[in-house]
Amino acid sequence: MSQKTYKPKDAPTLSPEVKVDEPREAVSSEERLQIERPSLRDWMDLRLGWYGFVRKNLDEPMPAGVGWWQTLGNLLMTLLVFQFITGFALAMYYSPSPDSAHASVKHLTYEVGLGSFIRGLHSWGSTVIVIAVVLHMLRVFFWGSYKKPRELTWVVGVIIFQVILGFSFTGYLLPWDQKAYWATVVGTRIAATIPVVGHALLVFIRGGEEVGALTLTRFYSFHVMLLPASLILFTFLHLYLVRRHHIAGPVTPAKGAPVPFYPNQLFKDAIVLLFGVGLLIYLAVALPPGLEAIADPTGTDFSPRPEWYFLGLYELLKVMPSGWEVVATVIIPTGITIGMFALPWLDRSKSRHPAKRQWIIMSGFAAILLIGLMTLKGILETPPEHKKSEATLAGSSDIPKAEATQLESLGE
């Protein structure tokens, strides 16, 4: 087994005195093979090796000092399972076409029994996941847990983070209401600010020049096929790496021997799940999801705003002077992403202690402060009252309607 060939230097081990539940199997698998009439449990275990696997994970040694901060990963896993299940349920009623998307969401929210609750779980779930993932990343960051040999655990984590942002960007469009449509018009236009290839990229993302039917099918296919598949893959890889390298203890080793994962840590995990999932259910019930008017490319009585966790970027766009938007749309976000990927190699200090890696901690604080303040600014700033000036409206109320049949096509 891998344990024989690989064992990290700082791997925590349970001292023999620590009490764990006795392995159930008093006899070896060889001996059990010989049992004439094995119990179903023995029969299954012989084939699956399941109990050994469960046992090993329940006995996983937790260094002293590991506790509440290490429960976030488990919370994330649970929330992801919730997202998968509610997403699967929503897809039973949803139809990804501009003709029917809005109507199908309206139907499932207001007419289907429990529809509002299921949709609430899914949409609030994305928010709670983003909060939990950010907290999880911050704890790994301040603990310096990304250092050797856990670099790839971190890198896979950053990939997962990108996938989660991809989920929220593509999912936001699906209800096909005003908010969805305009956030996507603006969000996809960001691609067009990239020099040279920008326009081609925009058409590729939208599936055409404008946000339309093909944008919706494209986003839908990413949201329900590619992103979930990648998320599952990378999450398993992440968990495998977490177990392979074991949880890193506190930056200054705490007194005391490692204890098994079960029951102490699992108990803390369960408490956090109770509150995390409880909060999610509360939000889904107390603040049921809404639906705005159907997407309207001509509508003016609407001021587009993205999902709250993209508001930082939105505010950044406001302060960029003309001609510099590529800095806000591409350079800063890409820079932060590259910095995140490269973090384990940027931070060369041997020690995980924050005092021993001051400039990394400082840049981390700076980035968090920038993103946090910008997001806060975006949240606090009530959308500017976006009234049509009456004078213009009066003149144009008798709208001429050029009939499609009247058109003559002149070509280029």
Next chain:
Amino acid sequence: MPKDNLNQDNIEISRRKMMGLVVGVINLGLIGAIVGPMVGFAAAPLGNKRKSRWVELMDESRIKPGEVKEVNYSLLVVDGYHEVEQKFTVFLRRSEEDVICIDPACTHLGCRVDYHADQHKFICPCHGGVFDDEGTNKSGPPPKPLERHPVKIEAGKIWISREV
């Protein structure tokens, strides 16, 4: 004898290497066989070219010099797998000499600008871009003037051309 054995080993190794190589090449082929068409399929919309069409908007007499007017119209356009009647908005601005047609899509990130007649300005609700009544960018993030559509006046009617 020992010499023979050595040769045997060499043959064995190069045979292993050869087979490994073939497996690798086949695998690359398999990846190419699915990724290539996949990328082409997903990128197909890049090949679509837009054509410009002339659209009749309204009587010339309905807009006076110095006025800016919001005009909504709809067109039958192909949107992916279906034809839809899509609504569009443009602003017409008439000066003493001519009529210009301004597209409301902000040149920053595409929000729809609003005309504020009292200030003679187009203002974008998104990141606060401001344009004068001819569509020239005045302040805020927009990098260039609002786009214009060609206009012609024929038999007292205003026509504009747009790409769809």
